[in-house]
Amino acid sequence: MIAVSYPLNKILTGLARAHVTREKLSDAELAGHDLSDAERSALLAGDIRRLYDLGANPYLIRRVFRPRFPI
Amino acid sequence: MAEIVAAALAAHAPLITGKPEIARPEQRERLYAGFHEMRRRLAAARPDLLVMFVNDHLQNFPYSNLPAFCVGLVDAYDAPSPGGSTLMRIPPRKIPGAPTWGMALLEAGLAGGFDFAYSYEIESWDELSVPLHFLNPDGDIPVATVYTNCAAPPLPTLRRCHEMGAFVGRFARSHRGASRVAFVATGGISHWVGTPETGRINPEWDHWVIDHIERGDVEPLLRLTWDEIERDGGNGGQEIRNWVALMGAVPGWKGESLAYEPVPEWITGCGTVWVHA
Incomplete structure (x- = not known):
């Protein structure tokens, strides 16, 4: 079964469409989103590997957390 | 009735045009030469319609609405939009769509067992804008699109993509x-x-992929699972669904590699393959 987190992909889609790029997200940006504790901490840390493991789409991870990618 | 006059496969990546200067010059020029040769052959074939098998990258289809296969019914594609123009460094322009042809394909699909989704509004990114920059430089050939979900798994199987392409091929001929x-x-x-x-x-x-296309031996490609592609070709490698869809549209045809360059700066194994009878 492929890991897919709709809450993660929903928040990342909104940020990507607003052309937001971040090293990590803030509490304010997470407000109103129904996220698990693990998802919340991964977003706040900008932990791109953990986000991937939790079921965030890699294309969205890259668009939002672009500064985290050396290439 | 229509004649199928040409078929071609190409990688897409925004950096192919967006940051040409970061690639090694010899790699860039060999790949560009592949695109230019493809353009020369395509122009010589004088198509009056380009039917494109492509995929979105979550710009158009979000997780609230993800079609496996979607026919574009767009009047004119931004290829690219003003926003995409900055990223891809291609001047913004409109390329005519083929919504009447697309609607006929949609209806034929629904009648014939392919339940395509459809969209009247698609923002083109590198999946159309970059290859069309090379292949349709004057923007005078109308474009019909079939989008396949290659980016947000679970994805349609490669065999189903091939069958879908075969359906589109039969439709196009008739x-x-x-x-x-x-x-x-x-x-x-x-x-x-x-x-x-x-x-x-x-x-x-x-x-391995190109060799099978060149031999017209697509069966091993159709057996690939999502896991195998993810392991060996990466999440971007899932886009070969578009390639096998095209191979379904031209049964018996074989590929001829025009250029292949693994360009680390563009983070893509970039290929251009001509497909012929």
């Missing part, structure tokens, strides 16, 4: 809305984008 149809599929080959392995390219797998 429909009178165009007389000289060219098929173009974009995407692949191996690339890892946004995953923990971002930047990886697997030339060995890319050559």
Whole structure:
């Protein structure tokens, strides 16, 4: 079964469409989103590997957390 | 009735045009030469319609609405939009769509067992804008699109993509809305984008894919699972669904590799393959 987190992909889609790029997200940006504790901490840390493991789409991870990618 | 006059496969990546200067010059020029040769052959074939097998990258279809297969009914594609123009460094322009042809395909699909989704509004990114920059520089050939979900798994199987392409091929031959149809599929080959392995390219797998296309031996490609492609071709490698869809549209045709370059700076195994009878 492929890991897919709709809450993660929903928040990342909104940020990507607003052309937001971040090293990590803030509490304010997470407000109103129904996220698990693990998802919340991964977003706040900008932990791109953990986000991937939790079921965030890699294309969205890259668009939002672009500064985290050396290439 | 229409004649299928050409078919071609090409990688897409925004950096191919967006940051040409960061690639090694010899790699860039060999790949550009492949695109230019493809353009020369395509122009010589004089198509009156380009049918493109492509995929979105979550710009158009979000997780609230994800079609496996979607026919574009767009009047004119931004290829690119003003926003995309900045990223891809291609002047913004409009390329005519083929909504009447697309609607006929949609209806034929629904009647014939392919329940396509459809969309009247698609923002084109590198899946159309980059290859069309090379292949349709004057923007005078109308474009019909079939989008396949290659980016937000679970994805349709490669066999189903091939069957879908075969359906589109049969439709294109039988429909009178165009007389000289060219098929173009974009995407692949191996690339890892946004995953923990971002930047990886697997030339060995890319050559394996191209070799099978060149021999017209697509059956091993159709047996590939999502896991196998993810392992060997990366999440970007899932886009070979578009390639096998095109191979379904031109049964018996074989590929001829025009250029292949694994370009680390563009984080993509970049191929251009001409497909012929």
